[in-house]
Amino acid sequence: MTKDIGFVTSGDGAQLQCYRDYQSYLDAELYLRTLDRVDLTDFKAIVIPDFSHPDLLRRQARQINDYLASGGFLIVFEPNRMDEWLDVVEVQWFSRETEDWKWWMKPGGRMEAYQPEPLHPMARAIPQADMCWHFFGAFRLPADATPILNLDNDEGCLMYDQRVGTGRLIASTIDPHTHHGRRFMPATTRFLNGFYPWLKAEVSGRGAN
Amino acid sequence: MARTDIIPRGGARPHLLYLRSTRSWNIDRMGGLIPQDWRYSAADVYDLQERVLEDIDVLFFSGMHDQLFLKSIEPKLVAYLSAGGHFLINGHIILPWLPCLKPFKAVSPKPFTNWMIRPAEPGAYFGRMDFENYHRHEGILGQYARGYSDAPEGAQHLCLIGGPTPDGGIHEGPVDWVWRMPGGGKVFVHNGDHIEGFCSDPRRQPNLLHDILNALVFSDEPKAGAPV
Numbered sequence: 114m115t116k117d118i119g120f121v122t123s124g125d126g127a128q129l130q131c132y133r134d135y136q137s138y139l140d141a142e143l144y145l146r147t148l149d150r151v152d153l154t155d156f157k158a159i160v161i162p163d164f165s166h167p168d169l170l171r172r173q174a175r176q177i178n179d180y181l182a183s184g185g186f187l188i189v190f191e192p193n194r195m196d197e198w199l200d201v202v203e204v205q206w207f208s209r210e211t212e213d214w215k216w217w218m219k220p221g222g223r224m225e226a227y228q229p230e231p232l233h234p235m236a237r238a239i240p241q242a243d244m245c246w247h248f249f250g251a252f253r254l255p256a257d258a259t260p261i262l263n264l265d266n267d268e269g270c271l272m273y274d275q276r277v278g279t280g281r282l283i284a285s286t287i288d289p290h291t292h293h294g295r296r297f298m299p300a301t302t303r304f305l306n307g308f309y310p311w312l313k314a315e316v317s318g319r320g321a322n
Numbered sequence: 323m324a325r326t327d328i329i330p331r332g333g334a335r336p337h338l339l340y341l342r343s344t345r346s347w348n349i350d351r352m353g354g355l356i357p358q359d360w361r362y363s364a365a366d367v368y369d370l371q372e373r374v375l376e377d378i379d380v381l382f383f384s385g386m387h388d389q390l391f392l393k394s395i396e397p398k399l400v401a402y403l404s405a406g407g408h409f410l411i412n413g414h415i416i417l418p419w420l421p422c423l424k425p426f427k428a429v430s431p432k433p434f435t436n437w438m439i440r441p442a443e444p445g446a447y448f449g450r451m452d453f454e455n456y457h458r459h460e461g462i463l464g465q466y467a468r469g470y471s472d473a474p475e476g477a478q479h480l481c482l483i484g485g486p487t488p489d490g491g492i493h494e495g496p497v498d499w500v501w502r503m504p505g506g507g508k509v510f511v512h513n514g515d516h517i518e519g520f521c522s523d524p525r526r527q528p529n530l531l532h533d534i535l536n537a538l539v540f541s542d543e544p545k546a547g548a549p550v
Contacts, residue, residue: 123344124388126426129416144390146368164386166344168366215460295414295515296428296468 116140117316118309119156121148123166127294131162131305134293138309148173153180157316163190163249163288174198184279186316191286192249202277204284205253209269214247224248225265233261233274234315235283239307244272246300248286262287328540331406336360336379336539341367344386347516352382355518357532371395375402379539385413385515392419408507408538412516415471422501422509428469429484429493436486437463439497442479446537447500447510450528456521467514470495477501478544483513500537502544510538 120139122128124146132142143151143159146169153159159180161170170177170193181187182201189195196206216222224245228236236244244262251269254260258275261283272285289308292301330336338360340352348355356362365373367388375381381402383392392399396419403409403420414426429436439457441448448456459465470483477499484494498517500510522531537543 122390124390124392124417125344125386126389126414126416127386129389130414130426133416146388146391164344166388215462218462297464 114155114157116156117313118158118160119143119151119153121145121159121161121165123164123169125164125166125291125294127164127291128162130294131290135305135309138313145169145173149176153177153185154183156185158186158188158312160312161187161189161193161195162290163192163285164291165193167194170194171198174200181277181280181282186281186283188283188312189285190288190290191284192288195284199282201280202275202282203255205255206250206286207253207269209248209251209264211247217246226262226271227265229260229263233259235261235272235274235308235311238311239304243300243303243307244287246287246292246298249288250286252284252286261285330539331379332361332377336535337377338362338380338382338535339373339375339378340364340382341370341384341387343367343384343388347384347386348518349384352518354524355522355531357535358524360535367391370398375407376405378402378407380408380410380535382410383412387413389415389417389419393417396420402507403503403509404506406507409509410512410517410534410538411509412512412514412518414469414513415511420509422474422503423511424472426469426471426513427495429495430487431464431468432488433486434463436484436494437466437468438483439466440482442482442496444480445478445543446541447480447534447543448498448530450533451521451530456530459519465515466520467497467512470497470513471499471511472496473499473511474501476504476544500544502546504546508538508544510534 118139119141120132121143178201196204212225216224228241248271251264254270255275258273260270261272263270275282289301289304292298293305338356353362415423441453457466473496479496480498482494483497487493497513500508502508518531
């Protein structure tokens with residue numbers, strides 16, 4: 114692994130925009146359609162952004178699974194139905210609508226989620242307000258995973274961190290790239306402004322665990 | 323003004339080809355949104371590489387489309403445009419995949435009135451819209467669009483977005499524009515996510531998507547022979 118972070122793109126405008134905005138933290142833009150021509154093991158971490166092309170993800174699933182199984186650090190954002198194509202680890206995703214997608218228009222409004230204590234290192238880098246806009250379903254939290262963002266009353270998990278053999282998976286149902294890349298919803302920009310510096314520090318061994 | 327002497331490339335009826343792409347919004351709704359007296363087809367965007375386009379009047383791209391792929395087949399798309407085919411393009415162009423496209427530019431969301439859409443030369447495309455309301459989604463500004471792209475010389479600027487900047491300047495541009503390639507077809511660009519999400523349900527009159535499609539195929543806007 115000679116490079117830090119690879120960013121997978123389906124060629125959508127929002128994803129192309131995100132790569133340009135956070136390029137200083139990223140080592141390569143990897144085109145999903147031709148991902149089979151890339152040696153993913155060159156990268157310490159691979160990011161699959163929200164709203165990637167579902168058919169292409171299924172077509173390239175073997176390679177992505179092999180990367181995770183061989184010790185890679187995979188970060189996947191929904192909606193991508195990772196439960197349908199990740200098979201080296203079980204992901205239990207279920208449908209769950211955001212209770213009120215316009216919660217931010219109401220005085221005192223909040224999205225029904227919280228950051229469990231002790232805070233995951235990513236949650237120490239990104240405040241709860243910058244993780245909340247809406248979400249695409251939720252996960253049943255694996256027994257050996259660390260939650261980063263949970264639904265109220267632990268009804269489900271919106272983001273978790275899990276060791277998979279020598280590999281590592283961060284799974285998320287919040288979708289920052291599509292909104293930041295479309296210049297809508299400032300919380301998603303604040304999330305990515307925290308996320309990429311955190312991830313870069315994490316993979317280059319400078320992370321605070 | 324609608325012309326009656328135009329014979330659609332699709333034959334008796336105009337033929338729209340909708341390109342399915344990355345989780346396109348409305349992907350399963352389009353057949354109900356396109357005028358029922360048009361011919362409608364849908365295909366995976368990657369089928370464009372091989373598909374014959376000579377019977378297509380309008381290629382419709384959703385706000386989520388693979389710009390890397392489209393750039394790779396640019397000569398074929400330019401040939402389609404040169405031969406009189408039309409484009410309806412949604413989304414933020416980051417990698418211009420036709421020579422007439424330019425990268426998206428965001429405008430400041432403050433003051434909030436910057437995100438209110440104003441008419442420039444709406445013509446047959448937007449001329450029947452109520453500009454106070456047609457672009458609001460559940461009353462919210464910004465869902466329609468957050469910016470614009472520069473249009474080629476000779477383009478018809480249909481609608482404007484933007485306004486004052488924090489430093490006292492003015493930053494505005496065409497959020498919706500249409501350009502006619504001299505001797506060829508037209509390119510309609512909506513610099514937002516999905517134009518068909520606004521006043522385009524078939525139960526809605528006036529119907530924005532129907533107006534845009536009919537203007538693309540049958541109107542003389544922009545006029546033929548406009549400056550290059």
